[in-house]
Structures are given as C-alpha cells and as structure tokens.
Amino acid sequence: MTKFSMKSVFVGAALVIGSLGVAQVSMASNAGGEHKMEHRNWSFNGMFGTYDVEAMQRGYQIYREVCSSCHALDHMSFRHLGDKGAPFYSSEYPNPNDNPVVKAFAKDWMVPDIDQDSGDVIERPGIPADKFPQIYPNSIAAAASNGGAVPPDLSVITKARTGGADYVYAILTGYHEAPHDFHLSEGMNYNVAFAGNQIAMAAPLSDGLVEYATRTVPGEHGGEPHVITPPEATVDQMASDIVQFLTWAGDPKMQARKNLGFATFLFLFIFSLLLFLTYKQVWKDVEH
Amino acid sequence: MSGHSTYEPKYAAEKWIDKRLPIVRMGVDFMAFPSPRNLNYWYAFGGILTLCLMSQIITGIILAMHYTPTVGEAFNSVQRIKRDVPFGWLLQSMHAVGASMFFLAVYIHMFRGLFYGSYKAPRELLWIIGCAIYLAMMATGFLGYTLPWGQMSFWGATVITGFFGAIPVVGESLQQWLLGGYSVGNPTLQRFFSLHYLLPFVIAALVGLHVWAVHHVGQNNPIGIDIKTKEDTLSFHPYYTMKDGFAIAVFLMIFALFVFYLPEALGHADNYQRANPMVTPPHIVPEWYFLPFYAILRAVPDKLMGIMLMFGAIVVLFILPWLDTAKVRSMRFRPTTRRFFYIFLFMCFVLGWCGAHSPDDIAIPMGHGGMTFKWVSRVATLYYFAFFLFLLPVLGWVEKTKALPDSITKAIHDGEA
Amino acid sequence: MSDTQTGEGEHEDPSRRDFIYIATGAAAAVGAGAFAWPLVSQMGAAADTRAAGSIEIDVSKVEEGQQLKVLWRGKPIFVRYRTQKEIDYADSVDVASLRDPQTDDERFVPNFEGKINKSLLVMIGVCTHFGCIPVGEAGDFEGWYCPCHGSHYDSSGRIRKGPAPKNMVIPPYKYLSDTVIKIG
Numbered sequence: 106m107t108k109f110s111m112k113s114v115f116v117g118a119a120l121v122i123g124s125l126g127v128a129q130v131s132m133a134s135n136a137g138g139e140h141k142m143e144h145r146n147w148s149f150n151g152m153f154g155t156y157d158v159e160a161m162q163r164g165y166q167i168y169r170e171v172c173s174s175c176h177a178l179d180h181m182s183f184r185h186l187g188d189k190g191a192p193f194y195s196s197e198y199p200n201p202n203d204n205p206v207v208k209a210f211a212k213d214w215m216v217p218d219i220d221q222d223s224g225d226v227i228e229r230p231g232i233p234a235d236k237f238p239q240i241y242p243n244s245i246a247a248a249a250s251n252g253g254a255v256p257p258d259l260s261v262i263t264k265a266r267t268g269g270a271d272y273v274y275a276i277l278t279g280y281h282e283a284p285h286d287f288h289l290s291e292g293m294n295y296n297v298a299f300a301g302n303q304i305a306m307a308a309p310l311s312d313g314l315v316e317y318a319t320r321t322v323p324g325e326h327g328g329e330p331h332v333i334t335p336p337e338a339t340v341d342q343m344a345s346d347i348v349q350f351l352t353w354a355g356d357p358k359m360q361a362r363k364n365l366g367f368a369t370f371l372f373l374f375i376f377s378l379l380l381f382l383t384y385k386q387v388w389k390d391v392e393h
Numbered sequence: 394m395s396g397h398s399t400y401e402p403k404y405a406a407e408k409w410i411d412k413r414l415p416i417v418r419m420g421v422d423f424m425a426f427p428s429p430r431n432l433n434y435w436y437a438f439g440g441i442l443t444l445c446l447m448s449q450i451i452t453g454i455i456l457a458m459h460y461t462p463t464v465g466e467a468f469n470s471v472q473r474i475k476r477d478v479p480f481g482w483l484l485q486s487m488h489a490v491g492a493s494m495f496f497l498a499v500y501i502h503m504f505r506g507l508f509y510g511s512y513k514a515p516r517e518l519l520w521i522i523g524c525a526i527y528l529a530m531m532a533t534g535f536l537g538y539t540l541p542w543g544q545m546s547f548w549g550a551t552v553i554t555g556f557f558g559a560i561p562v563v564g565e566s567l568q569q570w571l572l573g574g575y576s577v578g579n580p581t582l583q584r585f586f587s588l589h590y591l592l593p594f595v596i597a598a599l600v601g602l603h604v605w606a607v608h609h610v611g612q613n614n615p616i617g618i619d620i621k622t623k624e625d626t627l628s629f630h631p632y633y634t635m636k637d638g639f640a641i642a643v644f645l646m647i648f649a650l651f652v653f654y655l656p657e658a659l660g661h662a663d664n665y666q667r668a669n670p671m672v673t674p675p676h677i678v679p680e681w682y683f684l685p686f687y688a689i690l691r692a693v694p695d696k697l698m699g700i701m702l703m704f705g706a707i708v709v710l711f712i713l714p715w716l717d718t719a720k721v722r723s724m725r726f727r728p729t730t731r732r733f734f735y736i737f738l739f740m741c742f743v744l745g746w747c748g749a750h751s752p753d754d755i756a757i758p759m760g761h762g763g764m765t766f767k768w769v770s771r772v773a774t775l776y777y778f779a780f781f782l783f784l785l786p787v788l789g790w791v792e793k794t795k796a797l798p799d800s801i802t803k804a805i806h807d808g809e810a
Numbered sequence: 811m812s813d814t815q816t817g818e819g820e821h822e823d824p825s826r827r828d829f830i831y832i833a834t835g836a837a838a839a840v841g842a843g844a845f846a847w848p849l850v851s852q853m854g855a856a857a858d859t860r861a862a863g864s865i866e867i868d869v870s871k872v873e874e875g876q877q878l879k880v881l882w883r884g885k886p887i888f889v890r891y892r893t894q895k896e897i898d899y900a901d902s903v904d905v906a907s908l909r910d911p912q913t914d915d916e917r918f919v920p921n922f923e924g925k926i927n928k929s930l931l932v933m934i935g936v937c938t939h940f941g942c943i944p945v946g947e948a949g950d951f952e953g954w955y956c957p958c959h960g961s962h963y964d965s966s967g968r969i970r971k972g973p974a975p976k977n978m979v980i981p982p983y984k985y986l987s988d989t990v991i992k993i994g
Binding site for chain 2: 853854855881886939943957958975
C-alpha cells in the first residue's frame with residue numbers, strides 16, 4: 106500500500122503535464138521559422154502579473170490613430186474600455202456606459218444605423234453600447250484595399266498567434282531592410298518575425314509617429330494633482346504599449362481569472378488538508 | 394449489488410417507502426459496498442471521472458444556453474461568452490480544460506486497469522463497457538472541438554469526416570450524408586452540436602452499467618486476488634469516500650492550475666481564427682488526447698490502411714480480455730510482463746509526441762539525416778500492436794509468475810500489498 | 811397441431827396461424843423501416859445545399875503561371891494557367907507508373923470548338939486524402955503539396971507521393987466561351 110502512495114500520483118501527473126509542456130514549447134519554436142522570438146518580460150506574465158494601465162491607455166491611442174485605419178476589433182464594444190480591469194476603468198463609474206472617457210471615445214467613431222423615422226441607412230456618432238465598427242464592408246473589400254491580404258481582426262490577435270504577445274511585438278519591431286539575395290514580391294515588406302519573411306502590412310510604426318500627451322491626474326481624496334509624463338514614442342515603446350492594449354483586448358478577464366484562481370487554490374489547499382486529516386482519522390484503526 | 398443488505402428502516406415512513414420502492418436501501422447498500430481494503434490511490438480515478446463527467450454536463454448545459462450553432466455566429470458567440478456572459482470566461486474555460494482533464498483521468502484509469510489486470514475474468518464486460526465509454530468520449534470530444542468554429546475546428550472536422558470517405562464504394566455517399574452537404578458547413582455544425590449535447594447522456598447511461606457491473610463482480614485490487622473473507626474488505630463509506638475525496642481535491646488543483654493560469658496551454662492558437670474553408674492551416678494537429686491515434690494513422694502511407702490501423706488500435710482494447718492468457722491478474726506478480734508494460738506506456742507517449750509533429754521532420758538526429766517522425770511512429774505502432782497481439786498472449790503462457798499471497802489481509806499483514 | 815381447441819368448434823390451421831404471425835411481424839418491420847427512412851434521409855444534403863450547385867468563372871484574368879481559387883460547393887476550385895514547362899513535365903510521365911493512372915489529356919474537357927486547352931487546368935483543389943487544400947508550386951513534382959499529411963501532386967494534379975489515393979478531382983465543367991467556364 107505504502108509504496109504506491111500519493112507520491113506516485115504526483116509523479117505521474119507531473120510526467121504527463123511535463124510532457125505536454127515540452128510538446129507546447131517544441132511546437133512554438135517551430136512556428137517562427139528561422140527567427141528566434143524574444144520572450145519579453147511583460148507585466149502581465151506569471152501568476153500574479155497585471156496589465157499596465159498607463160501602457161494600455163497609450164496602446165488604445167495607437168490603435169485609434171494607427172491600426173484602426175485597417176484593423177477592426179470584431180468582438181469588442183466601446184463599453185468594454187470602461188469595464189473593471191480595462192484601460193479606462195474608473196471606480197466612479199461602475200457602469201462603463203456612464204464613463205465620460207468611454208463616451209468620448211465612442212463619439213469619436215461613426216457607426217452605421219437605421220434612421221428611426223425614414224428607415225434610411227445612416228451613420229451616427231457611437232455610444233458606449235455600440236460595437237467597434239467594421240473597417241471594411243466585407244473581407245473581399247478588405248483584401249482588395251490591401252493588396253490581397255485581409256488585415257486580421259485585432260481583438261483576439263494575441264490569442265490567435267503562436268507566441269501571443271511576444272509574437273505581435275516581434276512583428277511590429279521586425280521590419281528591416283531585406284537582404285540582397287532575398288526576392289521580395291511586389292507590394293510586400295520584409296519582416297524577420299513573419300513566416301516566409303514577406304508581409305503585406307507596411308511597417309506601421311515609426312519613431313515619434315504618435316504624440317503621447319502629458320496628463321494631469323487629480324490626487325486621491327482631493328490631494329495634490331500629479332502630472333504623468335509619458336515615455337518617448339519610440340517604435341519599441343509604441344509596440345510594447347499596443348501589445349499591452351491588444352493582450353487585454355484578447356483576454357479582458359485575466360485579472361478576474363487570476364484573482365479567482367488564487368482564492369480557489371487557497372481553498373483547495375485547506376480543503377485537501379482537511380480531507381487528508383479526515384482520511385487518516387477514519388483509517389486510523391485499519392491496518393493497510 | 395450482490396450480497397446481503399445491511400439497511401434496516403427505522404421509522405414508519407422509511408418502512409413504507411422501502412416496501413414500495415427500495416431506493417433508500419439501494420443508496421445505503423451502495424455506500425456500504427464492501428471494497429477491498431488494499432485499494433491505492435490509482436483506484437481513485439473512478440470517482441475523479443464521475444466528477445469530470447458531472448462537471449462537463451453542468452458547464453455544457455450552461456454554455457448551450459449562450460452558444461449559437463451557426464457558421465456565422467458560432468465563433469462570435471464563444472467570444473461573447475468569454476467577454477460578456479457573467480462568469481462565462483470561467484465556465485467556458487472549465488468546459489474546454491475539463492475535456493482534457495477528463496481524458497487525462499480516463500487514460501490513467503485505463504492504464505491502471507491494464508496494470509492490475511482488471512479486464513480479466515470475471516470483469517470482461519466491465520472492461521468492455523469501459524472501452525465503449527472511452528469511444529463515446531472520443532466522439533464527444535471531437536464533436537465538441539468543432540463547435541467554436543475556429544480553423545482547427547473546421548479542418549479537424551474535415552479530416553476526421555474524411556475517414557468515412559475512405560470506405561470503398563459507399564464512402565463518398567456516407568460522408569455527404571454525415572456532413573449534410575458537399576463539405577463541412579452549417580448543416581454539419583448544427584448536427585454536431587445536437588449530437589455533442591446528446592452523447593454525454595449516453596456516456597452517463599454507460600457509466601451506470603459500468604458501476605452496476607463493478608458492484609456485481611466486485612472491485613479488483615492491486616494484488617489481483619479475490620476477496621475471501623469479510624476481513625479483506627472495508628465499507629466504501631467512509632473509508633474510500635474520504636480517501637477518494639482527498640485524491641479528488643488534489644486532482645482539482647491540477648484542474649484549477651489549467652483553468653486559471655494556463656487556459657490556452659492545451660489548445661491551439663489557430664482555433665482563435667475563424668474557420669476559413671479556403672485556407673488550410675499549415676500544421677493540423679488534433680487535441681493532445683488524440684495524438685497517439687493520429688500518429689498511428691499517419692504511420693502508414695495508405696489511406697484506408699491508416700484508418701483501419703487507427704480503429705484497430707481501439708478494437709484491440711475491446712478484445713483484450715481474451716488476448717491476455719495469463720492466469721494471474723496483477724502485474725506485481727508478473728515481472729517480465731511488467732517490464733514490457735512500462736515499454737508500452739513509454740511507446741504511447743512516443744506516439745503522442747510523433748502525432749504532434751510533421752511526419753517528414755527529423756525526430757532523432759543521426760549523422761547527416763536521422764530518423765523521421767514517420768519512422769519513429771512506425772516503430773511505436775508496431776510495438777503497440779505487438780504488445781496486445783503477441784506479447785500478452787505469449788507471456789501469459791511462458792512467464793513464471795511470482796507466488797500469490799493467500800489473502801488480501803495476509804498480504805497487508807506481511808507488507809506485500 | 812393446435813394445443814387447445816380441438817374437436818368441436820372452429821378448426822385452426824397451423825400454417826394459417828403461422829402465416830398471421832409472420833405477416834404481423836413483417837408488417838411491423840415494414841412500418842418500422844418506413845418510419846426510420848425519413849429519420850435517416852434527413853441527414854443528407856438539403857434542397858438549398860444542392861441548389862448552390864453551379865458557378866461561372868471568367869478565366870481571362872488568369873495570367874501564365876498563376877492560379878485562380880474560387881469556392882464551389884464549399885470547396886476551392888483551382889484554375890491554373892500552366893507554363894509550357896509544367897505542361898511538358900505532365901506529358902513526360904510514364905502513365906503506367908502512376909498510382910491513379912491518367913494521361914494529362916484525360917484531365918481536360920474540350921472547349922466548344924472540340925479542342926483541349928492544355929494551358930488551363932481546372933480541378934477541385936482538395937487533397938484526396940483527408941480534404942485539406944494543397945499548396946501550389948510546391949512539392950517534389952512541379953505541382954502541389956498538401957501540408958496536412960504530405961501528399962505530393964504533379965503539374966497535372968496527379969498524386970505522385972504520400973498517402974492520398976487519387977488524383978485531384980476534375981469537376982464537371984464546360985466552356986461557355988473562350989474565357990468563361992461553367993462549373994457544375
């Protein structure tokens with residue numbers, strides 16, 4: 106009895122999980138081709154990692170000013186920006202539909218609608234409950250406007266690519282001059298991180314492309330207002346900011362997930378300890 | 394439920410019910426079922442699997458309240474569940490990860506049965522019902538993986554339904570009949586959803602038979618000898634409910650680790666891309682729990698042969714009780730067979746490893762070239778079948794087994810159990 | 811013989827009795843079968859699925875060495891304008907050595923003048939193994955390569971290596987004019 110104890114269960118489970126992990130890693134390393142993708146130390150990595158709110162906010166600015174000319178956020182509504190854990194959440198506005206920042210962002214977009222009197226198809230400024238509008242009417246139009254390549258939806262992009270956040274960052278910072286012996290097709294761009302090294306998207310970022318605003322935030326409980334000086338808008342900085350925003354967009358419940366996970370583990374540790382003690386108590390007089 | 398009932402109704406109401414429908418008696422007898430007193434933690438997986446099935450059914454019914462089974466909306470509705478439905482992210486993750494945990498547990502449960510000879514007389518039917526449950530689980534897992542309608546869903550469904558197209562003469566008509574069209578499309582998705590909802594209840598019914606069978610013939614145990622006296626047994630409750638309970642709590646920690654901290658680790662990035670019938674992903678892989686069978690399928694260059702071998706790998710499990718000729722159940726007393734069993738276990742992992750890679754890639758580098766995954770999987774496939782069809786029958790005849798203890802109680806006393 | 815009512819009263823003929831039993835059983839089987847048929851049949855392709863059967867393609871836009879991909883019945887159709895090199899390669903093969911023997915010419919439908927246009931290869935771009943879409947200008951035989959399980963097709967779409975059993979399928983099609991073909 107004793108030799109096949111819990112230890113062997115753990116060993117067995119560890120073996121299985123370990124081998125799965127190896128399979129995952131080896132698959133990930135195949136996907137990127139020759140280029141070695143850098144594993145960056147993101148603030149949201151690990152069991153206790155969180156999103157960087159300031160970076161997410163700057164990321165949204167980049168999405169709005171740069172990405173959104175071609176890429177949609179299929180699964181997102183404006184109100185999501187003001188949810189708990191989202192870039193523009195404010196404890197004053199638990200209902201994101203009331204959040205003035207979110208309202209202002211929504212108003213900044215035109216969304217299609219039907220006029221309630223005439224029935225005509227119209228466009229009106231967005232409200233927080235609206236979805237982010239489609240950029241192109243359909244995928245054929247999207248392909249036609251972009252040299253045959255459909256710009257992918259960005260709301261799940263960090264989930265839909267092997268490597269996730271690291272991959273998106275690598276693509277955004279992977280534009281280089283093509284080597285002399287490399288045959289680059291018409292309208293394509295050289296990118297070290299992209300499979301085959303030819304990507305239809307032109308380098309979207311360049312140093313100083315967006316202007317990060319200096320913001321004044323009112324102090325807590327009427328204290329001194331403090332000034333937030335933004336970082337310099339380098340390509341690396343912008344890539345890192347948009348990745349923060351897009352990772353949140355792909356996994357908006359990460360914070361809730363990790364918090365509940367911690368509580369669950371705490372419970373399970375105590376519960377399994379109690380069960381173990383009960384088990385020992387029950388079996389106390391049994392020779393086994 | 395063999396043996397005599399220990400239930401004695403005390404109150405008039407209890408007596409009244411017991412005369413008309415002895416359901417309380419059934420429950421009490423069930424909980425007092427005499428179990429061998431030497432069951433180890435590997436025997437906890439029956440309870441763990443029951444929990445998995447219940448969890449999948451409950452989360453599944455809830456997800457079906459929010460999911461839309463049409464090609465236009467399936468992908469969107471899953472995203473909506475994860476973003477907008479209260480705790481939808483948790484339930485979706487529990488259901489997706491739960492499928493993997495279910496298979497993890499069922500594989501351990503099966504290997505345990507294999508190791509301790511739990512398929513041997515009089516437990517042949519118990520084992521066969523178990524195999525049927527496993528088959529139904531595979532079908533359910535496959536159908537469920539189609540529902541999110543991502544790229545892997547679509548192309549996985551295309552490849553698997555392509556198996557039926559390989560059947561001579563009727564194959565193509567059969568495939569169209571299954572798909573409800575010329576290719577995987579809306580009719581396919583809707584019927585897959587309907588069947589995915591139905592099959593878990595079929596599994597639950599089969600589990601009922603499985604439990605009935607184990608209560609009829611009694612549980613096997615690590616030393617594989619029959620129960621001789623009452624001394625050899627313990628009441629299921631509280632002894633094994635508490636022991637299983639502890640094992641379940643430990644298992645839940647592994648479950649929770651994936652649900653909360655590694656929700657994507659067992660999935661594939663391509664399935665976050667909406668299904669596209671015009672583009673095949675460069676590297677189609679099934680869920681990890683199908684990888685060994687996928688490797689067997691690809692080990693053969695011929696389409697029909699590959700499919701037959703793959704199904705053959707499951708068929709041998711059904712006839713296993715008659716392949717193993719040994720009189721001794723537990724491999725604890727079969728040292729030679731035990732070694733071959735460990736190699737078999739290793740080969741199953743090798744097959745899984747091969748299934749995750751392209752057949753023509755190099756698996757084991759040697760000199761300039763090396764051994765490709767195709768050849769590694771051929772070796773492992775050969776061993777898989779040789780183990781069941783050659784080693785078990787032959788070893789049963791020739792192996793000199795170790796002496797069996799007189800009884801479970803004596804074995805425990807001598808420190809052999 | 812009948813075990814009860816012998817003698818007076820109605821005489822029962824055993825063969826007649828058996829006949830009634832068999833007839834009742836047969837009727838039940840027919841009824842069950844008739845009831846099962848709609849249940850089985852409903853799984854097949856529905857009328858609207860069947861209806862989306864045929865399309866017309868303008869092939870004038872395809873240039874030499876290029877391939878057009880159109881969706882037909884949920885499957886991609888490849889229309890490839892083959893280079894002379896590819897045509898020569900397809901003709902140079904010893905047909906008897908092929909897994910699914912077919913000459914290159916047999917894989918074409920004559921146009922309305924009764925001639926074969928060997929430049930324009932029209933086929934269903936689906937691997938005959940498990941239905942993945944092969945990648946063009948790839949593989950060992952100047953043709954297509956299926957990424958799923960490694961089948962190689964030549965410049966005529968014929969299977970040359972790997973697990974697929976058949977050549978890529980030529981759909982039913984005809985030329986409506988020099989530049990327009992109708993598929994289905």
